[in-house]
Amino acid sequence: MTIAVGDKLPEATLIEKTDAGLAPVTVGALTKGRKVVIFGLPGAYTGTCSTRHLPSFIGVADKLRAKGVDEIVCVAVNDPFVMGAWGEGAGAGKAGVRMLSDAGSELTGALGLRFTRAEAGLYDRSKRYAMYVEDGVVRVLNLEANPGECDISGGETMLAAI
Numbered sequence: 001m002t003i004a005v006g007d008k009l010p011e012a013t014l015i016e017k018t019d020a021g022l023a024p025v026t027v028g029a030l031t032k033g034r035k036v037v038i039f040g041l042p043g044a045y046t047g048t049c050s051t052r053h054l055p056s057f058i059g060v061a062d063k064l065r066a067k068g069v070d071e072i073v074c075v076a077v078n079d080p081f082v083m084g085a086w087g088e089g090a091g092a093g094k095a096g097v098r099m100l101s102d103a104g105s106e107l108t109g110a111l112g113l114r115f116t117r118a119e120a121g122l123y124d125r126s127k128r129y130a131m132y133v134e135d136g137v138v139r140v141l142n143l144e145a146n147p148g149e150c151d152i153s154g155g156e157t158m159l160a161a162i
Contacts (some may be wrong), residue, residue, distance in 0.1 A: 001144075002112035009136050014075065014100040014106035017084030025100055027107060029108055031136040034070040037158055039130040040102075040113060042122055042147045044078045044086035053128065054086075056093040056155035065096070069132075073098045077105045077125045102126065115147060130158045
């Protein structure tokens with residue numbers, strides 16, 4: 001079953017690469033009592049993810065925070081080292097966009113947003129989405145029909161929705 005507006009996020013543990021090493025981040029701790037934008041994408045360094053999706057949130061990060069968003073999080077089914085390097089190269093950290101790894105597709109699967117495209121080498125990856133979560137409950141969910149599209153899941157659309 002796919003996550004929907006009004007649903008509570010499932011518990012899962014993501015991994016963050018920090019200066020001190022790898023750190024687990026639970027969804028519950030990330031969202032409890034907070035307003036969080038979480039956007040998921042098929043993979044680090046991939047075309048649409050690198051040219052449109054991540055940059056769209058980097059570009060509106062300050063405006064989202066001005067609307068009361070406590071945290072902006074990018075999630076992908078990649079290892080934490082790749083997520084850290086991609087975020088660093090893209091300027092995500094400087095913009096305040098947190099890069100979290102769903103290496104085992106735990107959260108992605110629990111959200112019902114997993115897909116595989118074997119011909120492209122993408123296995124158990126995340127569909128493209130953006131959600132606004134208040135205290136662990138989904139308030140806005142923008143899910144793309146095709147993982148190669150970034151029309152309704154971008155930063156500007158989320159900014160307008162909250």
